[in-house]
Amino acid sequence: MKKITLEEIGEILRQHDDYLVLMHKSPDGDAVGCAYALCGMLRNMGKKAQTLCGDEIPELFSAVTEKLEDTELEPEFIVSVDLATEKLLSGRALEYAGKIDLCIDHHAINSEYAAVGYVDPGAAACAEILKKLFDVMGEKITPQIADALFMGVSTDTGCFKYSNVTPATHRIAAELMECGADSYGICRRFFDTKSRTKIALEKMMLDTIEYAAGGAVAFICVTKKMIEESGATQSDMDGIAAITKQIEGVKAAITMREKEDGEFRISVRSSDGVSAAAICRVFGGGGHDAAAGCSIYKPLEEAKADIIAECVKAVEASL
Amino acid sequence: MKKITLEEIGEILRQHDDYLVLMHKSPDGDAVGCAYALCGMLRNMGKKAQTLCGDEIPELFSAVTEKLEDTELEPEFIVSVDLATEKLLSGRALEYAGKIDLCIDHHAINSEYAAVGYVDPGAAACAEILKKLFDVMGEKITPQIADALFMGVSTDTGCFKYSNVTPATHRIAAELMECGADSYGICRRFFDTKSRTKIALEKMMLDTIEYAAGGAVAFICVTKKMIEESGATQSDMDGIAAITKQIEGVKAAITMREKEDGEFRISVRSSDGVSAAAICRVFGGGGHDAAAGCSIYKPLEEAKADIIAECVKAVEASL
Numbered sequence: 054m055k056k057i058t059l060e061e062i063g064e065i066l067r068q069h070d071d072y073l074v075l076m077h078k079s080p081d082g083d084a085v086g087c088a089y090a091l092c093g094m095l096r097n098m099g100k101k102a103q104t105l106c107g108d109e110i111p112e113l114f115s116a117v118t119e120k121l122e123d124t125e126l127e128p129e130f131i132v133s134v135d136l137a138t139e140k141l142l143s144g145r146a147l148e149y150a151g152k153i154d155l156c157i158d159h160h161a162i163n164s165e166y167a168a169v170g171y172v173d174p175g176a177a178a179c180a181e182i183l184k185k186l187f188d189v190m191g192e193k194i195t196p197q198i199a200d201a202l203f204m205g206v207s208t209d210t211g212c213f214k215y216s217n218v219t220p221a222t223h224r225i226a227a228e229l230m231e232c233g234a235d236s237y238g239i240c241r242r243f244f245d246t247k248s249r250t251k252i253a254l255e256k257m258m259l260d261t262i263e264y265a266a267g268g269a270v271a272f273i274c275v276t277k278k279m280i281e282e283s284g285a286t287q288s289d290m291d292g293i294a295a296i297t298k299q300i301e302g303v304k305a306a307i308t309m310r311e312k313e314d315g316e317f318r319i320s321v322r323s324s325d326g327v328s329a330a331a332i333c334r335v336f337g338g339g340g341h342d343a344a345a346g347c348s349i350y351k352p353l354e355e356a357k358a359d360i361i362a363e364c365v366k367a368v369e370a371s372l
Numbered sequence: 373m374k375k376i377t378l379e380e381i382g383e384i385l386r387q388h389d390d391y392l393v394l395m396h397k398s399p400d401g402d403a404v405g406c407a408y409a410l411c412g413m414l415r416n417m418g419k420k421a422q423t424l425c426g427d428e429i430p431e432l433f434s435a436v437t438e439k440l441e442d443t444e445l446e447p448e449f450i451v452s453v454d455l456a457t458e459k460l461l462s463g464r465a466l467e468y469a470g471k472i473d474l475c476i477d478h479h480a481i482n483s484e485y486a487a488v489g490y491v492d493p494g495a496a497a498c499a500e501i502l503k504k505l506f507d508v509m510g511e512k513i514t515p516q517i518a519d520a521l522f523m524g525v526s527t528d529t530g531c532f533k534y535s536n537v538t539p540a541t542h543r544i545a546a547e548l549m550e551c552g553a554d555s556y557g558i559c560r561r562f563f564d565t566k567s568r569t570k571i572a573l574e575k576m577m578l579d580t581i582e583y584a585a586g587g588a589v590a591f592i593c594v595t596k597k598m599i600e601e602s603g604a605t606q607s608d609m610d611g612i613a614a615i616t617k618q619i620e621g622v623k624a625a626i627t628m629r630e631k632e633d634g635e636f637r638i639s640v641r642s643s644d645g646v647s648a649a650a651i652c653r654v655f656g657g658g659g660h661d662a663a664a665g666c667s668i669y670k671p672l673e674e675a676k677a678d679i680i681a682e683c684v685k686a687v688e689a690s691l
Contacts, residue, residue: 218549221546223543227540227541237535244533247620249619252581255578259571300567301566
C-alpha cells in the first residue's frame with residue numbers, strides 16, 4: 054500500500070465520480086460516522102457516492118444514517134474507512150476485497166490492503182482523520198457531516214474518557230460543535246440512554262455477581278434464559294464487560310456468556326499486573342494483557358468455578 | 373457587588389499575602405478543583421493560601437486534595453469559587469459570610485454577595501473561568517493545577533456530555549491536557565469506577581423498578597433497609613436519579629428515597645412536555661420543569677401509588 058498525504062487524498066477525491074465507501078462488519082459509531090460523513094461530503098462536492106456495510110447498521114445510528122438516502126451507482130473508486138483488514142468485511146462488501154483503491158484508517162494493525170492509504174494510529178477515531186482531511190481540502194463541514202464525525206469521535210473515545218484521547222481530540226470536538234454538531238443530543242443518545250430491555254438484563258446480571266480474592270476478582274454472568282426473559286437484543290449486550298471492570302478494587306473482571314452447544318464464552322479484563330491473556334491461555338484462549346477471552350465447555354457452575362479459580366491464582370501471583 | 377475583569381482579578385491576586393479560598397457545602401468536583409487550583413497557584417506565586425470547606429471533602433477528590441498540605445494563616449483576603457450564594461456556606465466557613473472580598477463563579481443565579489466579583493454563566497464549570505484567569509495572568513499552569521481544573525471541567529459537564537458544554541469547554545480540556553492534566557486517570561476515577569457498595573445498592577434498587585403509562589413513567593426506590601444492607605455511603609447515592617431518567621421512552625422518571633420519620637423524599641426528572649415541577653407541586657414540592665422534588669409522608673406503597681398516579685396523569689395530559 055502506497056502511503057499518501059491528506060492533500061493527495063483530497064486530489065483523488067476530486068478526480069472520480071462514483072465512489073463506494075466500505076464499512077467493517079458489526080459497524081460501530083466511528084465506522085458508520087466516517088462512511089456517512091465521507092459519502093455526504095462527496096455528494097456535496099457533486100459526486101455520486103454510496104456507503105456499503107455487509108451487516109445491518111444498528112438502529113442506534115439512525116440519526117446519522119437516515120439523513121443520507123441510498124442511491125444506485127456503478128462504483129468507479131472504492132474507499133474504506135476505519136477498516137483495519139479486509140478480513141473485517143462481510144456480506145455484500147466481501148466482493149470488494151482486493152479491489153480497495155483507498156484506505157483511511159487509525160488502526161496501528163492496519164494490514165495495508167489498499168492501493169493507496171493513510172493510517173494515523175495517533176488518531177483516537179478515524180473521524181479525527183476525516184475532519185483534518187476536509188479541512189485540508191477546504192470543504193465546508195455541514196451540520197449533518199459534523200454530527201456524523203462527532204458520533205465517530207465521541208463513541209470511539211467513550212465520550213472523551215479513554216486513554217486514546219489527545220488534545221487534538223478535544224480541539225476537533227470543539228470545531229465540530231462550531232460546524233453545528235449536536236454534542237448534547239449525540240452524547241445523550243450514546244452515553245445517557247438505556248433500553249428497558251437492557252435495564253432488565255442488567256438487573257438479572259447483577260443478581261449473578263460474585264467476588265473472590267477479597268474483592269480483586271469479580272464475576273458476572275449472562276445466560277440464554279436471561280436474554281430470553283429480558284428480551285435483550287445484541288446491542289443491549291454492548292458494554293456488559295464494563296460492569297465488573299468498573300468496580301473499585303477489581304483486578305480481574307470476568308464476564309461469562311452462555312452460547313449455543315454448551316459453550317460459555319468468557320471475557321476477562323484485568324489491571325494492576327494481572328494478565329488477562331495469561332489467564333485465558335489456560336483455557337485455550339488469548340488476547341491482550343488487559344483484555345482477553347476464552348471458551349469453557351462445561352456446566353455453568355463448573356465453568357464459573359474454573360475461571361474464578363484461575364483469576365484468583367493470577368491475582369495472588371501478582372501480589 | 374462590583375463587577376471586575378479577569379485582568380483586575382489578576383492584579384488583586386498579586387496585592388495581598390494571606391488568601392483564604394472558600395467552597396460551598398457538599399462540595400463537588402468543580403468546587404474542590406477550583407479551590408485547590410487557585411490555592412496552588414497562589415502558593416506558586418509566593419503567597420500564603422488555604423482552602424476552607426465547612427463540610428468534609430469526600431475521599432473521591434483525594435488525588436487533588438492530598439497534593440496540597442494544609443497551612444496556618446490569618447486570612448487577609450477572602451475569595452469564594454463556584455459559590456452561588458452565601459447560604460451555601462456551612463460549618464467553619466459560615467464565619468466568613470458577609471466578609472467575602474472576591475467571588476469567582478459561573479452560576480446565573482449568583483446573589484452578588486462579595487465586594488467584587490466575576491460571574492460567567494456561559495462557563496460550563498467555574499474551572500473554565502480559572503483557566504482563563506491564569507492565562508490572562510500569564511501564570512504557568514502546573515500538572516497539579518491542571519489536574520484540579522480538569523476535574524472541575526469534567527465533573528461539571530458529566531464528562532463533556534451535558535448541554536452546558538461549549539466549544540470553549542473542549543478547547544480548555546485540550547489545553548489542560550497540554551499542561552499535564554491526567555485526562556484518562558481523572559475520567560476513569562469519576563466516570564468509570566463504582567464502589568462495591570454502590571453496585572450492591574443499584575442491584576437492590578433495580579429490583580424495585582416499575583413502569584406505568586406504557587413505559588413513559590418509571591419508578592425506582594431506595595429504602596433505609598437497602599442502604600443499611602448494602603453498606604452504601606452518601607457518595608454512593610450520587611447519580612441514582614439518573615437510573616430511571618436514562619431509560620428509553622421514559623418521560624417522567626421517579627426516584628423515591630426513604631428518610632427519617634416516615635418521610636419519602638421524591639425526585640422527578642421529566643421531558644417531552646411533562647413538567648416535574650407541576651407534578652411535585654401537587655405534593656407541596658417544587659423545582660424546575662425538567663427536575664423537581666417533593667416529600668410524601670405515607671407508607672411506602674401508598675406514597676409510591678400517589679406519585680406514580682400523578683406522573684401518569686401528567687404524561688396523559690401531555691399527549
